[in-house]
Amino acid sequence: DSGVTQTPKHLITATGQRVTLRCSPRSGDLSVYWYQQSLDQGLQFLIQYYNGEERAKGNILERFSAQQFPDLHSELNLSSLELGDSALYFCASSVGLPTDTQYFGPGTRLTVL
Amino acid sequence: AQSVTQLDSQVPVFEEAPVELRCNYSSSVSVYLFWYVQYPNQGLQLLLKYLSGSTLVKGINGFEAEFNKSQTSFHLRKPSVHISDTAEYFCAVLYGSSNTGKLIFGQGTTLQVKP
Numbered sequence: 191d192s193g194v195t196q197t198p199k200h201l202i203t204a205t206g207q208r209v210t211l212r213c214s215p216r217s218g219d220l221s222v223y224w225y226q227q228s229l230d231q232g233l234q235f236l237i238q239y240y241n242g243e244e245r246a247k248g249n250i251l252e253r254f255s256a257q258q259f260p261d262l263h264s265e266l267n268l269s270s271l272e273l274g275d276s277a278l279y280f281c282a283s284s285v286g287l288p289t290d291t292q293y294f295g296p297g298t299r300l301t302v303l
Numbered sequence: 304a305q306s307v308t309q310l311d312s313q314v315p316v317f318e319e320a321p322v323e324l325r326c327n328y329s330s331s332v333s334v335y336l337f338w339y340v341q342y343p344n345q346g347l348q349l350l351l352k353y354l355s356g357s358t359l360v361k362g363i364n365g366f367e368a369e370f371n372k373s374q375t376s377f378h379l380r381k382p383s384v385h386i387s388d389t390a391e392y393f394c395a396v397l398y399g400s401s402n403t404g405k406l407i408f409g410q411g412t413t414l415q416v417k418p
Contacts, residue, residue: 192346223406233347233393233408246403280346289335289354289401294346 193217194295196281202301208269211298215262215283221245222264223284223292224256228277239264240286271302305329305398309409317417318386324379324412326394335397335404336377338368341411342390350392353377354401364388389416 193216215222224236235248239258258264278297284290310325339347351362358370368379391411397404
């Protein structure tokens with residue numbers, strides 16, 4: 191158990207819909223990272239937040255947004271969903287820097303029908 | 304372009320044999336290198352990382368990796384594998400600064416340990 195929790199574990203929705211994925215970091219960690227894992231794209235970095243502020247941005251679509259709240263939990267919002275958004279979404283947390291050990295949650299499997 | 308290449312998509316090996324999983328990356332001014340393992344239906348777990356110092360890095364579960372700057376490689380090795388090492392292994396490179404860098408992953412190598 192990494193100490194990072196993600197909800198829900200599975201999510202099935204339809205094209206055009208909007209969903210919210212939630213992540214609670216390990217106690218004491220200030221940074222949260224979001225990753226997408228799919229068969230065709232592999233594992234891709236989406237975005238990093240540090241203590242409530244966006245720190246780094248990767249291949250995150252404009253339809254996707256994220257935020258980190260004062261209690262340090264984070265949410266990833268995916269809107270206007272397409273079939274290609276079906277993937278495993280991981281959240282990771284670290285003490286602060288990206289070079290610190292990142293602890294990954296179990297992931298949320300999103301299926302868009 | 305920033306890229307990480309894992310040269311083998313699958314590596315079958317017998318139990319107690321040595322194994323090497325290969326990783327090459329496109330060069331960068333700052334080099335921070337990582338190996339992660341993903342067991343079925345689980346998240347990723349850090350095996351080891353190179354940030355600076357000795358080019359030979361030791362990690363968990365008996366794994367080690369060697370940073371080779373001239374060859375831009377960071378190959379993962381284990382002298383004797385166990386059935387429990389069967390998993391997906393990802394090489395990753397942090398491109399950019401240690402403060403705002405982005406972790407770029409290779410496509411992964413499936414290690415299949417046979418009895």
